[in-house]
Amino acid sequence: MSYLIPMRHRYMHFNNHCQTYVPMKFLINTHTSIQTSNTKSYSHFFSHIEMKNMVIVCNGVNVSESQKIPFSKVIVTRKRNLFWGRKWTTTDIRVGIIIFGIHLLALFAPFTFTWDAFFVGCGRYVLCSIFGINLSYHRNLTHHSFKLPKLLEYIFAYIGVLAFRSLVSQMNMKYNNCIYQRDPIFWVSIHRYHHQYVDSEKDTHSPTFGFWYSHMGWLFDSGYISEKYKERKNVEDLNTQKFYRFLSRTYMFHTYLFTALVYAFGGFTYLVWIVGVSTVFIYHATFFVNSACHIWGNQTWDIGDLSKNNWFALKLHKRIIVDQSIISILKFCNNTLVWVALITFGEGWHNNHHAFEYSARHGLEWWQIDICWYMIRFLEAVGLATNVKLPTEAQKLKKSFVVMTKLLISETLKNEESKHYAQRNATFEQTKTTMSHHESMIMTSILRVADWDNYLTTSCKKQ
Secondary structure: OEEEOOOOOEEEEEOOEEEEEEOOOOEEEHHHHHOOOOOOOOHHHHHHEOOOOOEEEEOOOOHHHOEEOOOOOOEEOOOOOOOOOOOOOHHHHHHHHHHHHHHHHHOOHHHOOOHHHHHHHHHHHHHHHHHHHHHHHHHHHHOOOOEOOHHHHHHHHHHHHOOOOOOOOOOOEEEOOEEEOOOHHHHHHHHHHHHHOOOOOOOOOOHHHOHHHHHOHHHHOHHHHHHHOOOOOOOHHHHOOHHHHHHHHOHHHHHHHHHHHHHHHHHHHHHHHHHHHHHHHHHHHHHHHHOHHHOOOEOOEOOOOOOOEOOOEOOOOHHHOOOHHHHHHHHHHOOOEOOHHHHOOOOOEHHHHHHOOOOOOOOOOOOOOOHHHHHHHHHHHOOOOEOOOOOOHHHHHHHEHHHHHHHHHHHHHHHHHHHHHHHHHHHHHHHHHHHHHHHHHHHHHHHHHHHHHHHHHHHHHHO
16 A cells, blocks of 8 residues: 655745745555564665655746756756856966866876775875864854864864865965964865755855866865855854864965975875866765765755765666667666765764764665774774764654654545535435435335225215
8 A cells, every 4th residue: 555645845935035845746656654663773764665756846936947957856956157157266277277187187097006005095084084074164163063172182183184175275264354264264164054955045065056067166166255254243252262273274385285295205106196087086085975975875864955875876878878788887887886975984874963963873774885984983982972962762753754754644534434424424415315305205104095095985985
């Protein structure tokens, strides 16, 4: 037995515009949902639910004229020129040169390969991704998911600086009359705005502007940031600390110093693998969280945005293939999973994260690999991480599709029961009316017979 759950609409109001979030319809197997006994294993429920990607619809935009992102249901409803038809500022040009230069440097990797450079590059990727970006910038500084001793907090934040994650967009922004380039303060501010305006017109990297814009196109558009966030006062907790203000003022010095030390220590080979290859992997791993994790994947929590838990299942369709010789390869790729959650060390469980922003743990199920959480758990075990925040079971139930599904099924059953009772009552009334009509006919007949009997008796007496 199954029910088709009707679409629900969510609204967000800003700048006198109304954005309508329209979740697609999905079919639910009621037998599975009602008899699920393990209420803690919410994600397992969705192996029985055909979840479809959500489509975002913007007022004033004709969806039929919009472009759908391949292999998804996400519609590009907002246009912004990536390269042509817009003004390129000095900042945009500088960012483009830096991005292109780092990628160009990485192309020398096959010609400069050595095992020691390879392992050092991998070590920097793992160290900067886990402790610098994920643990420090994201879960600690942005969301305050746990507390660290100040010295350890600053060490991890400095590792994040050495990730060059903040190098890609050197946009000058004013904070209390001070000029800051992209640094921990900038990174945290942008990410907090992302959660505040997620998948709306003011989101920095929403896929409704297109995949490439959400992936990295926004990095070359300093005008967009200046236009949407003229006064950014959502990082006062960091802006009041001298250490982060110091990093903001001297950010480029640290990146240039690190690059010079790498070259002095290992020459051009180390420069290619540590500054080039490692940085490119750090960039695109985190960029995929911004883009792919809002386009492809599945949703476990009812939060009304496009965030997905992404193992990045890339489903290719044979109808777009011309060369029949590669169909067999595409059949394999059709079921191949590139684990965004794995290459980002736990950041790919993005729907979990958007549902519980404060949570230090993103992989909420035991099978959801979250290496960053394992590090936090270790720090907590040795007494270095305190006040570690996790969602309670009640909070999970409140946002779980399972609860919503059961309520809708219960409501549907009640409605059907009410319809059944109403139909039964109507049938009873109809039967009652029919019986009354028959009784009336019988009484009329009896009266007629009685009248005829009286007539005959009277006639006999007269005779």
